[in-house]
Amino acid sequence: MRYEGDIYRPPGEWRSYLLQATIGCSHNACTFCGMYKGKKYRVRPLEEILEDIDMAKAYYGELTRVFICDGDAIAMPTDDLIKILHKLYENFPMLQRVTIYASPNGTLDKTAEELKALREAGLGRAYLGVETGDDALLKAINKGVNAEQMLKAGKMLVESGMDLWTIILLGLAGAGESETQCIPNTIKMLNEMLPQHISAMTYNPVPNTKLYRDIQEGKFQMISAEEALLETKMLVEGINVPGVHFTSNHASNYLPLKGTLPDDREKFLNLLNGALHGDVHIRTQRGRGI
Template identity: 50%
Template structure:
């Protein structure tokens, strides 16, 4: 298949056919993210995308899952997205899942009728990078939206009937007293959105990012592994979501945790507490096995 640059996708899209509809990210200013630093945002020609779908049909045969890349495929004109989704379902009779990254500022520019049309056409899930619910930290990481705007973006996707998976980022406040506020407020923003899925990742400092440069200057210090677990515990303790799947099984995490909230909340907290109580790193994923 044809791709420009590195391709990124959510962990749950590991078995999906990745269709590159846009290149890069419209925002591309978050201090922690290096995913699209080597790309300038652009939208691929619709005919090229259709050609890729035809190529995928010949190469893969039938597929059940497709993920629309890069970071802001949702920024395409809605009519073009609808045409792409229609072409996908036509090419792959067994298709039952189409996912997409959803930048909050782009979602807010779409009319509800557009989001609803995407759902009706077959867009099944959107991935929203929330990162934190702390208002000051959202500014500091240059997320480009406020707390209220992030909540509105998430609610609009859910209102449209699109499954919503939000990503939160452990360690984002650094080794500071603000880490607790980050954790508490991150649980709060998840409560306000009430997504279908919450995926916790752990911050890893990546060269070419502003946060990496701050760390090199001694202005930012990564929390220790068991401090990260404290953040994870605080977040889960403060979550009051309904019918939400929680996962920390991304490769960046020290401790894989999963459960359905609210039913499994006590069990997940107890597991974290037992590991923290040992303070033994043998129960954690070693750094050499962690990755983005």
């Protein structure tokens, strides 16, 4: 119930109670991300977090969904996270789902047994910002892990039994051939990782970030609407994860898509081809918040 700084959550968590267990992001160095620039990473004292859960009980009475933030709350000590999960399920008997942002490094710092213990304690879903499966691009955006490590982190989360929601960020290599050349590597990674959800978002510049400054200085060119649609089309054609929930309906995207692959592949491709030929309406830059 007490919050420090701006709080971010995945769009699908709009109905969740937001429990701030960590402040900021332990990495806080991705070139495109400005979410936690004003925060110095720290884990809140456990007593404070448990107090917040009691305050939420007094205020809401009952909760069905909880999202644990900030940026990579999974990085906090496993024993403390388990105590938080126990307290949440004790306080809220109707609780159906507890979810969390997971950074790749915060995940890799845990053992497979720790992740399984977290799942058993009721951590149901992790959101992982994969961004891209391309090794060189992961390095360029300073993600803090290479492609092999990102794949390992995702697979560990899946193998723990958690529901894995991956986020891909289109446009991070900028306009031109190098951008589209990254997509096959992203597809390959996702097909090996086997997440339950894939959300494609499109890069929008964020002030006070390295990539924003590169744009201002003419060192980085944003992708066009056509390139974003072509990349989405490549993803839709290439993703081979049975029954995966695929979305590109975030405000940053030109064409909102939401469904399941492979079932909705043909429908998505028809829409994407229609948009590429100008027959299907796409969002304007203003509509995308630029």
